[in-house]
Amino acid sequence: xxxxxxxxxxxxxxxxxxxxxxxxxxxxxxxxxxxxxxxxxxxxxxxxxxxxxxxxxxxxxxxxxxxxxxxxxxxxxxxxxxxxxxxxxxxxxxxxxxxxxxxxxxxxxxxxxxxxxxxxxxxxxxxxxxxxxxxxxxxxxxxxxxxxxxxxxxxxxxxxxxxxxxxxxxxxxxxxxxxxxxxxxxxxxxxxxxxxxxxxxxxxxxxxxxxxxxxxxxxxxxxxxxxxxxxxxxxxxxxxxxxxxxxxxxxxxxxxxxxxxxxxxxxxxxxxxxxxxxxxxxxxxxxxxxxxxxxxxxxxxxxxxxxxxxxxxxxxxxxxxxxxxxxxxxxxxxxxxxxxxxxxxxxxxxxxxxxxxxxxxxxxxxxxxxxxxxxxxxxxxxxxxxxxxxxxxxxxxxxxxxxxxxxxxxxxxxxxxxxxxxxxxxxxxxxxxxxxxxxxxxxxxxxxxxxxxxxxxxxxxxxxxxxxxxxxxxxxxxxxxxxxxxxxxxxxxxxxxxxxxxxxxxxxxxxxxxxxxxxxxxxxxxxxxxxxxxxxxxxxxxxxxxxxxxxx
Numbered sequence: 001x002x003x004x005x006x007x008x009x010x011x012x013x014x015x016x017x018x019x020x021x022x023x024x025x026x027x028x029x030x031x032x033x034x035x036x037x038x039x040x041x042x043x044x045x046x047x048x049x050x051x052x053x054x055x056x057x058x059x060x061x062x063x064x065x066x067x068x069x070x071x072x073x074x075x076x077x078x079x080x081x082x083x084x085x086x087x088x089x090x091x092x093x094x095x096x097x098x099x100x101x102x103x104x105x106x107x108x109x110x111x112x113x114x115x116x117x118x119x120x121x122x123x124x125x126x127x128x129x130x131x132x133x134x135x136x137x138x139x140x141x142x143x144x145x146x147x148x149x150x151x152x153x154x155x156x157x158x159x160x161x162x163x164x165x166x167x168x169x170x171x172x173x174x175x176x177x178x179x180x181x182x183x184x185x186x187x188x189x190x191x192x193x194x195x196x197x198x199x200x201x202x203x204x205x206x207x208x209x210x211x212x213x214x215x216x217x218x219x220x221x222x223x224x225x226x227x228x229x230x231x232x233x234x235x236x237x238x239x240x241x242x243x244x245x246x247x248x249x250x251x252x253x254x255x256x257x258x259x260x261x262x263x264x265x266x267x268x269x270x271x272x273x274x275x276x277x278x279x280x281x282x283x284x285x286x287x288x289x290x291x292x293x294x295x296x297x298x299x300x301x302x303x304x305x306x307x308x309x310x311x312x313x314x315x316x317x318x319x320x321x322x323x324x325x326x327x328x329x330x331x332x333x334x335x336x337x338x339x340x341x342x343x344x345x346x347x348x349x350x351x352x353x354x355x356x357x358x359x360x361x362x363x364x365x366x367x368x369x370x371x372x373x374x375x376x377x378x379x380x381x382x383x384x385x386x387x388x389x390x391x392x393x394x395x396x397x398x399x400x401x402x403x404x405x406x407x408x409x410x411x412x413x414x415x416x417x418x419x420x421x422x423x424x425x426x427x428x429x430x431x432x433x434x435x436x437x438x439x440x441x442x443x444x445x446x447x448x449x450x451x452x453x454x455x456x457x458x459x460x461x462x463x464x465x466x467x468x469x470x471x472x473x474x475x476x477x478x479x480x481x482x483x484x485x486x487x488x489x490x491x492x493x494x495x496x497x498x499x500x501x502x503x504x505x506x507x508x509x510x511x512x513x514x515x516x517x518x519x520x521x522x523x524x525x526x527x528x529x530x531x532x533x534x535x536x537x538x539x540x541x542x543x544x545x546x547x548x549x550x551x552x
Contacts, residue, residue: 005032007050008545009041012061014524017510018494028061030516033296033544038510053547059539060524062490063509064236064517065460066497068408069387069450072240072268073161075226076212077127077454079219082113085128085159087416089457092225094232094552103138110148110156120152123209127157127454129165132312132420140165142194153209159455160310164196166205174208183315183331198309198331199276218250223258227266232550233459234519234538237498237507240270241387241452242304242354247273247286252293259298265541265548267297267517269501271304271354280345287351296544301501302352304387305342306333308362311390311425312417316359318391324427329361336365343369348377352502353384358410360391367399374403385500388452390434391426394443397436401444406500409435411449411466412456418472432479437467441488448497449489464489464525465534486526486533516545 008030015025015038022038029036029044037044044050077083078092084106086099100106106129114124131139145154145167154167171177176184176192183201185193196202206213230238245251258264272287283303290300308330309315314323315330322329333356334342343366346353353370357363363386370384385406386392390413392400400407413421414435422431440447449467451458468489470478477483484492498508506515520539528536541548 007031007036007047009044009050009052010061011052011054011057013058015061015510016526018063018491019509019511028510030545033516035510035512035514035516037512056520056539060521061518062521063494064507064541065234065493065519066508067230067235067238067450067458067460068448068497068500069241070238070453070458072222072226072244073213074229074454075222076217078225079221080212080217081125081127083128084109084126084156086130086133087457090229090232090552092228101133101135103134103140103144107144107147114148114152123153123155125155125210128159129156130159130312132417139195142167142171145194155205155210158313160313161455162198162310162315163313164202164205166194166196170205170209174204176204179204197313197315198333218254220254220258223255227264230458231265231541231548232552233461234541235266235458235460236517236519236541236543237267237269239501240268242271242273243275244270245273246270246300247289252290255298256295260295264297265543269503270298270300271302272300274303274305280342283346284349302354303346304354304356306356307339307366308332308358311358312420314425317361318359319361319364323425330359339365339369340372344373344376347373347379352382354387356387358388358390360393360396363389363392363396367396367403367405370403370405383500383502391430392436393433394439397440397443397445406446407440408448408450408500409437410452411435411437411463412451414466414470414478415473416456418478419474419476434478436482437484437492438482441484446496446499447492448500449492460493461536462534464493467492468530468533486530490525516542518542
């Protein structure tokens with residue numbers, strides 16, 4: 001028989017439980033990583049002798065924040081490539097990497113990187129660029145990258161991860177003269193420009209010069225980087241939203257080894273890979289291979305499929321009238337006829353389906369596929385959910401509520417790309433209607449919100465702030481009627497996110513019997529001016545009762 005460990009009681013100025021039964025408290029008792037009691041010090045003392053940890057007695061404890069959609073790719077990119085994007089980001093060490101917001105600055109930085117590379121054959125892989133955030137908005141072409149090197153293969157991943165830019169050496173190495181995918185952009189002469197849109201167009205270049213991008217690396221650093229960047233902003237759980245190859249024994253072993261270390265600072269909920277795996281049969285087989293093989297900090301839940309592309313990259317699939325000014329549409333990663341076969345197959349296998357649907361036509365097609373699956377084989381509490389859902393409207397949300405489909409919204413888009421969408425992709429009305437959290441909650445759809453890192457920096461307090469304020473980088477409020485209260489925004493980043501992940505019995509609120517996962521904040525996010533929520537300092541996180549300081 002294993003004897004229980006000691007009881008630790010954490011004190012705080014306030015504990016926000018996100019549990020309706022006991023809304024606030026001042027003390028929480030923890031033993032062996034589990035919450036024993038929530039209340040005042042006398043309530044906690046009922047469990048017998050305890051160690052009082054009062055280092056946070058002047059701070060505010062909230063449930064550990066949950067990053068409900070991100071990609072382990074972020075950790076690998078920090079480990080094995082160079083950040084060259086326009087947005088300021090903190091790296092895993094806490095160092096601020098200042099953004100580059102025009103093409104000349106990008107080329108200058110990449111020349112510096114190239115000059116440090118001793119092996120002339122080694123590809124230069126960089127990430128984070130986004131012409132839509134440049135000033136001025138300027139496309140990136142092979143001619144730009146050829147200024148860095150015409151002989152060294154170069155691969156630069158767009159922030160959205162739906163587009164890549166390559167130089168002439170990469171185009172030749174991967175034989176793009178023979179590739180006819182629609183996402184290979186070409187100039188008037190038929191020559192590839194160097195811009196590759198979506199997986200069908202990018203895959204040859206990835207395989208030729210950047211194979212780690214498809215999840216094959218076993219470097220432990222990628223797992224630690226992924227967790228550290230999230231933990232530094234108060235996240236105790238982060239989702240690896242598909243694309244990683246946990247079904248490969250070496251990759252799975254590396255992931256389990258990293259996550260099992262006592263100093264690993266966050267939990268990972270990993271979606272099974274339905275992005276680079278082509279068939280439902282293989283998806284189901286690979287999901288079965290990892291069933292039950294997780295550990296305390298790594299679990300597997302759901303299977304991620306990719307329906308459309310990136311709205312800021314003009315590859316999201318829109319209902320009419322299409323993209324602003326042109327009426328054109330984006331690209332399918334899984335076409336409607338394929339969805340009608342794939343979704344019922346995964347549904348019938350008992351899997352939770354997590355569907356990337358950036359624009360409204362993609363969401364509509366996924367909803368119709370779920371309706372078909374439910375009509376054939378009704379399932380209760382499946383918790384299929386849409387990732388991004390940026391243009392969901394009331395008609396789609398009502399159908400989702402009726403079918404039991406939920407969503408994690410890309411609220412960060414309102415801040416980072418709100419002005420761009422208003423001026424270049426959607427126009428004023430649709431930009432104001434993006435990421436409709438208030439309507440979704442009113443209609444009974446459970447909604448969370450996310451960063452989709454590496455698309456935007458993982459920062460749950462910023463994401464919460466975006467949902468509550470809907471303010472663009474220029475200070476414009478987009479769709480004030482879709483703002484939610486600070487409490488509802490915090491619930492999106494805690495309990496609602498846990499619900500989507502089938503983890504609401506373990507995390508998402510501070511309640512007896514749940515895991516002792518907390519974020520420690522300097523100020524109360526429910527009491528401050530909502531416009532200041534993103535600036536609240538994170539003092540520490542507590543994971544399973546262990547305190548993790550903030551580094552940097």
